Amino acid sequence: MSGSRVLVLNSGSSSVKYQLLDMRDGGRLAVGLVERIGESGSRLKHSPADGESREWNGSVPDHDAALKAMAAELDRDGLGLGSPELAAIGHRVVHGGLRFTEPTVVDDAVLAEIERLIPVAPLHNPANLTGIRTAQALRPDLPQVAVFDTAFHTTMPESAARYAIDVETADAHRVRRYGFHGTSHAYVSRETARLLGRAPEDVNVIVLHLGNGASASAVRGGRCVDTSMGLTPLEGLVMGTRSGDTDPAVIFHLMRVGGMSADEIDTLLNKRSGLIGLCGDNDMREIRRRVDAGDERAGLAFDIYIHRLKKYIGAYYAVLGRVDAVAFTAGVGENSAPVREAAVAGLEGLGLAVDGGLNAVRGDGARLISPADARVAVAVVPTDEEMEIAAQTYALVNDSGNQNLT
Numbered sequence: 001m002s003g004s005r006v007l008v009l010n011s012g013s014s015s016v017k018y019q020l021l022d023m024r025d026g027g028r029l030a031v032g033l034v035e036r037i038g039e040s041g042s043r044l045k046h047s048p049a050d051g052e053s054r055e056w057n058g059s060v061p062d063h064d065a066a067l068k069a070m071a072a073e074l075d076r077d078g079l080g081l082g083s084p085e086l087a088a089i090g091h092r093v094v095h096g097g098l099r100f101t102e103p104t105v106v107d108d109a110v111l112a113e114i115e116r117l118i119p120v121a122p123l124h125n126p127a128n129l130t131g132i133r134t135a136q137a138l139r140p141d142l143p144q145v146a147v148f149d150t151a152f153h154t155t156m157p158e159s160a161a162r163y164a165i166d167v168e169t170a171d172a173h174r175v176r177r178y179g180f181h182g183t184s185h186a187y188v189s190r191e192t193a194r195l196l197g198r199a200p201e202d203v204n205v206i207v208l209h210l211g212n213g214a215s216a217s218a219v220r221g222g223r224c225v226d227t228s229m230g231l232t233p234l235e236g237l238v239m240g241t242r243s244g245d246t247d248p249a250v251i252f253h254l255m256r257v258g259g260m261s262a263d264e265i266d267t268l269l270n271k272r273s274g275l276i277g278l279c280g281d282n283d284m285r286e287i288r289r290r291v292d293a294g295d296e297r298a299g300l301a302f303d304i305y306i307h308r309l310k311k312y313i314g315a316y317y318a319v320l321g322r323v324d325a326v327a328f329t330a331g332v333g334e335n336s337a338p339v340r341e342a343a344v345a346g347l348e349g350l351g352l353a354v355d356g357g358l359n360a361v362r363g364d365g366a367r368l369i370s371p372a373d374a375r376v377a378v379a380v381v382p383t384d385e386e387m388e389i390a391a392q393t394y395a396l397v398n399d400s401g402n403q404n405l406t
């Protein structure tokens with residue numbers, strides 16, 4: 001294999017994040033984001049390493065158009081997809097079911113399996129598929145590698161992965177807990193061990209990935225033993241637009257008494273619930289601004305978000321038995337000091353505390369925010385799903401390249 005660059009695509013329900021990396025030194029040649037795809041006022045932000053960032057607002061009707069806009073921006077910097085330097089394209093794929101436990105070179109059978117899983121990742125897998133197909137059309141000669149959110153969680157024991165429902169029915173329909181954001185949980189738990197100066201095998205970590213989608217995981221010695229998302233990315237924590245845990249009977253009640261259809265309830269729980277359903281905003285910056293201004297609805301939404309988070313910290317403490325660190329990551333976890341402070345408040349009995357001064361410091365890298373004498377480390381550990389996907393993609397194409405030579 002000649003090239004040393006990897007393009008990573010993280011296609012979400014209404015956004016595409018991308019990075020072009022040089023794997024010789026891990027340097028980022030360009031990073032970008034297309035937001036509000038299919039909505040009014042789509043926006044692209046593109047930042048080449050050697051030049052000024054560019055931004056434009058316009059219409060990006062779908063993911064195919066978003067990827068073509070990205071390709072045009074890379075072309076302008078002489079970093080286009082036609083480059084012989086490009087070794088592979090790595091794709092975040094959210095649902096890989098039970099079949100994909102490792103990064104996988106995409107072929108027709110892999111595409112068909114990702115498509116089959118659309119009903120259990122309706123917001124994500126269609127966008128991931130479009131990303132792969134568009135990239136294939138632009139560079140049919142290049143390996144496309146799928147890196148699955150579910151892969152890290154396949155080590156969960158059956159006691160955590162199974163729902164307590166009739167076994168035959170569950171198995172017939174592959175109903176079980178898969179977990180998501182696995183690339184982030186894997187990366188952050190490893191980086192947390194590094195921050196503590198210990199080997200990942202020796203460290204137990206609770207990872208709190210708090211972005212627009214949010215999930216918690218319990219990681220024992222580098223292996224996931226429980227996580228808060230389940231069959232789909234709807235279970236668990238309160239999220240930007242998703243409810244997280246509810247009594248499943250809420251659904252029957254809304255059908256029978258509320259006259260709502262399955263599709264309407266799906267949209268309600270995935271897109272009109274969570275923080276946005278509770279207070280009309282899903283951005284934690286805006287919610288905190290409203291809380292500080294005395295807005296009661298925003299205050300209640302914040303309290304519900306924190307209450308759920310605290311319950312999962314307690315639950316995973318019990319699952320792990322011994323906890324070395326709690327790591328906050330993703331957009332909210334990395335940036336919101338009030339969320340971190342509130343989530344840990346009152347947990348001194350568990351050895352958990354946040355130092356107000358350290359928590360308030362804004363910084364780029366991984367850092368401890370617990371007092372020096374704390375029994376359990378509390379840390380902010382920035383996630384880097386793109387770098388992790390690039391590393392796994394590059395390792396896979398190098399391995400298969402070497403195998404072809406032998």
Ligand SMILES: Nc1ncnc2c1ncn2[C@@H]1O[C@H](COP(=O)(O)OP(=O)(O)O)[C@@H](O)[C@H]1O
Nearest residue numbers: 210211212213282283284285330331332335336
């Ligand atoms: N400075 C900040 N303070 C508080 N919250 C922030 C800040 N910056 C971003 N966020 C939160 O992070 C969220 C996005 O997180 P991110 O991990 O990028 O999510 P996703 O990958 O799901 O799109 C925003 O919706 C917002 O709530």
Ligand SMILES: CC(=O)OP(=O)(O)O
Nearest residue numbers: 012180181212213233
């Ligand atoms: C799986 C998931 O919820 O992903 P995201 O947070 O990117 O929406």
Ligand SMILES: [Mg+2]
Nearest residue numbers: 211212213330
């Ligand atoms: Mg994310």
